[in-house]
Amino acid sequence: MLGMVVFSLGCTVEASKLCFHLRQPWGVLVGLFCQFALMPLTAYLLATGFSVQPAQAVAIIIMGSCPGGVISNIITYWMDGDMDLSIVMTSCSTVLGLGMMPLCLYVYTHGWVEAGHITIPYLNMGLTLLTLVTPVACGVYVNYKWPETAKTILKVGSVVGGLLLLVVGIASALLYKGSWHADTSILIIGSVFPLIGYSAGFIIAVILRQPWQRCRTIAMETGAQNVQICSTVLQLSFPPEQLLLMFTFPLIYGTFQLLNGLLLVSVYQIYKRTYLRRKPDVSETNMAFEIDPQPVSSSTPNNGSILTPKSKSSS
Template identity: 40%
Template sequence: MISLGCTMELSKIKANVMKPKGLAIAAVAQFGVMPLTAFLLAKAFQLNPVEAVAVLVCGCCPGGLLSNILTLLLQGDMNLSIVMTSCSTMLALGMMPLLLYLYCQGFPNLVHAVPYLHIILALAMTIIPCTIGIAVNHYKPQYSKIISRLCLPITIVVTLVIIVLASFTIGKQIFTMLTPSIITIACLMPFIGFVFGYGISSIFRLSLPCRRTIAMETGCQNNNLAASILRLAFPQELIGPLFLFPGVYILFQLAESLVIVLFFRCHQRFFMKQKEKDKSQKIVAYAEVVMDPSSATA
């Protein structure tokens, strides 16, 4: 998070706060689209009450830190991404109890089981390191480049290694303990979030980097928070293996987002490179015509 903060600029952060169009759209997508998606999927697959609650808890969570890393890989607006993650985490203090109350009627003790301390800790883990990175970038920009080049790639690699090792150690157990309906929902929810986040921001004609940023923020939930709520809200004999649902969600979330990053990088490398080459050739041809009008007549 310190290295991500080193990519941010105070002027751009201020611009996002003073003109919060992107933040407003992201909040609507995060706390409007995802909870409704979770509710509709739970109804469509006819989940039992406990399964439905597990899905709804994930859908009502704020954005996670994974969206910031994915935004960087997709060349999105890092300033908007960090501000969005911080704002969605702060809004979660009020929105999560409200959304869980609206969508989880009839499930006792769930509304009162939201771990506010965990949400505040997630907020602190976002804001404090980023503030350090922003300060370094503002006062010592020469060091911020070193931090970004060294720390961020190492962090991404270590994160991927941990997720791969976790999938090998508990992956088989997760997929044998959960039902096919739950696994299908875990696969569909991130994809729907990515699509609707990008679509809503496109309707309001935001820039391409902002569209990619909002798409990642919408599809990436704070699954650690979801797992904490499921453990705190229900006794183990009632929730059973459903506390593993956030783990399945994050596996599909990561896999689908990495596919998006792969397609984006291939598009940038081949299509955009060819487009720039064609544009350069046209400029050269036009310059030749201007310099030698007789060649155009011929």
């Protein structure tokens, strides 16, 4: 079912736009740094600071090491972000997750694994992620060969797959009733972790002088982790007695990442409707930090003036 959603996501990726971001990968690299360096480190610091149980700490690290989720694409759209960058980042992080998730677990969970006598099933995790990478590649190929068919697959697959995942999530929550007796520390971590990701991703993108549109996109991709992948990895990799302690966290994280995301969307939409409407002549191109240099062609007029590209507002 998760593969259906991921396949539909791959149908939105155009090969030409994918190649563009891969040829100019600065925005993608910034996002991947936040995804696989910032988030696992934050998860480790939160788990250490709140002194959670070993099984819960492993679940927190897995959540922090997951690739970007589909919800990040939706929130990015509502916040007028760079949709091409968002989809490319989600796809790239899913592919890189094959190696980065096991690596992050190996680096950050060593002490908890020994203390809790927990066995990290790296092979099962790798196979789970591999089954998710394949649908993404197939979706990109379908969109390249049959773009109209890809649009239909996107509409049907995303809706049907999303509903099936919702049913599975509810059924899993009912099956693991004991997991709902969560500690206060788990509730606190699950509520602040997504907001830390959103905020830190945006701040790092600003420091690295990315345009505002990309800053919002990188923020969403950083804070909105793929909860479905985390839940799938946990259920396919760990025995039921450990799942009672682990399964609560991705549910809490998923709930608060959605609530925090909707809060940020509301703030942005209010800002857009009040401040930006009063200044219709101000475009985000002019507010961007970086300006791409434009080569001067040989057909430049001889009157000494140089033609410059128009901004969005003038075009």
